[in-house]
Each structure stands twice: as C-alpha cells, then as structure tokens.
Amino acid sequence: MVLLLQMCCSIGGQEWKLVWSDEFNGSGRPDEAAWSYEEGFVRNHEAQWYQAENAFVQDGLLIIEARKEQRPNPTYRADGRGWGQQRPTIDYTSACLHTRGKREFLYGRLEVCARIPTAGGAWPAIWTLGSGMQWPSCGEIDVMEYYRIKGVPHILANVAWGNDRPYQAVWNSKKIPFTHFTGRDEDWAQRFHVWRMDWDETSIRLYLDGELLNEVPMSQTVNGNVGRSINPFTRKQYVLLNLALGGDNGGKIDDAAFPMRYEIDYVRIYER
Numbered sequence: 001m002v003l004l005l006q007m008c009c010s011i012g013g014q015e016w017k018l019v020w021s022d023e024f025n026g027s028g029r030p031d032e033a034a035w036s037y038e039e040g041f042v043r044n045h046e047a048q049w050y051q052a053e054n055a056f057v058q059d060g061l062l063i064i065e066a067r068k069e070q071r072p073n074p075t076y077r078a079d080g081r082g083w084g085q086q087r088p089t090i091d092y093t094s095a096c097l098h099t100r101g102k103r104e105f106l107y108g109r110l111e112v113c114a115r116i117p118t119a120g121g122a123w124p125a126i127w128t129l130g131s132g133m134q135w136p137s138c139g140e141i142d143v144m145e146y147y148r149i150k151g152v153p154h155i156l157a158n159v160a161w162g163n164d165r166p167y168q169a170v171w172n173s174k175k176i177p178f179t180h181f182t183g184r185d186e187d188w189a190q191r192f193h194v195w196r197m198d199w200d201e202t203s204i205r206l207y208l209d210g211e212l213l214n215e216v217p218m219s220q221t222v223n224g225n226v227g228r229s230i231n232p233f234t235r236k237q238y239v240l241l242n243l244a245l246g247g248d249n250g251g252k253i254d255d256a257a258f259p260m261r262y263e264i265d266y267v268r269i270y271e272r
Contacts, residue, residue: 047091070090143197154176
C-alpha cells in the first residue's frame with residue numbers, strides 16, 4: 001500500500017505532530033493494544049450482528065467485511081422487549097472496532113484513509129464518542145457516514161450533543177449528495193480517500209480530501225439539562241470504525257454485493 005499511503009499523506013501540515021497511528025501492516029487480527037469490538041445487535045435496528053471475526057488486517061489494510069449468513073440469534077427471546085432480542089436469526093454479520101479506554105484524545109487532527117462500500121444497504125462510518133456520560137451528552141462526531149436518504153446516496157459530516165431530554169440529540173449535520181463527488185470523478189468509489197477532523201478549543205472542522213464539509217463552533221456544542229450544561233467536546237473522545245447494514249438509515253440491502261468490504265489504509269492522530 002506504499003503508493004496509496006503516499007497519496008493519502010499529501011494533506012499533512014508541518015504544524016502537526018503525529019502522536020499515534022495504526023498503519024495496519026502485517027496480517028491477522030488488528031492490534032489489541034488499540035482496538036476492541038462491539039458484539040451483537042447494537043443500535044439503529046441495523047441488520048448486522050457485530051463480531052470481531054469480521055475484522056482483519058491483510059495487505060496493509062484493515063478490512064471490515066460484511067457477510068450474508070444465517071444462524072440462530074443467541075440473544076433471541078420469544079417474549080423479548082429489545083429489538084435485537086426479537087430476531088430469531090442472524091442474517092448478516094459485520095464488525096465495529098473502537099479505541100475506548102485505549103486510544104482516546106482531546107483536540108488535534110484525526111485522519112483516516114479508506115475506501116468505502118457504496119452498494120445498497122451499506123452504512124460505513126468513521127466517528128468518535130466521549131466516555132462517562134450517556135449518549136448524546138457524551139458527544140458524537142461523525143467524521144464520515146455514507147447512506148441513502150430517500151433512496152439517494154449521501155456523504156454526511158455531523159456533530160451531535162445533548163438536549164434537555166434523555167437520548168434526544170442536537171444535531172449539526174451536513175448531507176452532501178454523492179453525485180457531488182462522483183460528478184467530478186466517476187471512479188470515486190473505487191479509490192481511497194482521506195477523511196479528516198481538525199478539533200480545537202474553537203471549532204470542529206470535518207474534511208474529505210481537503211474539502212471542508214462542515215464546521216461547528218465549540219460555542220454551540222453545550223449540553224442541555226440532562227448533560228449538566230457541559231460541553232462534551234472539551235473532554236476526550238475515542239474512535240469507532242464500523243460497517244453497518246440496513247436499519248434506520250442504511251436502506252434496502254443488496255444481497256448480490258456480499259461479501260461487502262470497507263478497507264482502511266490508516267488511522268492517524270496528530271497534535272499541534
């Protein structure tokens with residue numbers, strides 16, 4: 001992946017110091033000192049069962065592979081109240097990796113170089129969350145989401161924080177039609193791209209290949225009463241990488257697209 005790495009690195013500035021990275025060299029499981037995994041049916045009524053087995057390092061890339069398969073759901077309950085418990089079978093599997101408790105950071109630059117799947121139902125993401133408070137008062141930054149809105153593919157760049165009601169978020173979202181990118185490069189989906197977050201005491205800025213997609217002033221990101229009027233983005237965040245399917249936003253799943261691959265060349269965190 002040397003040529004891809006050189007391409008992706010061209011954005012870096014001299015004022016930034018690299019403090020941690022995972023270049024995904026070698027093979028096998030990702031570095032356990034940095035990455036942990038979600039397991040099961042987790043959020044958003046998504047179709048996939050998350051498991052560590054769907055994430056592996058190969059040829060200089062982290063691969064998150066979504067698979068179509070069927071087996072009994074071990075959490076199924078005939079009288080289950082949770083949406084995940086109500087599903088008798090697991091029909092799809094994928095992976096969600098995170099650095100919670102291992103690689104958390106406050107302010108700086110996050111860069112992720114990746115090639116995303118764009119088939120029907122694909123919902124890849126690069127995002128961060130805070131620890132120690134319930135969502136959304138912990139703060140969420142969606143450096144990248146891809147999914148369909150009313151059937152139309154979009155790239156999203158979002159920031160969320162707490163409202164005055166539990167589990168109700170205040171969103172600052174930018175939803176850019178996918179044609180904004182493919183109109184300039186019809187092979188966009190076949191290429192690797194760099195998603196970047198620059199985060200400091202004044203703002204959160206989200207970029208794709210150097211193009212600013214969203215800028216959110218820190219003066220706006222203060223929680224409501226549930227979050228004790230705290231600004232969650234003055235506290236550390238951790239990184240998540242996942243490939244979801246279907247659910248609330250992913251749309252109709254294209255079964256002909258499996259196995260579906262989300263390929264990450266590197267994850268880098270810089271400080272000034």
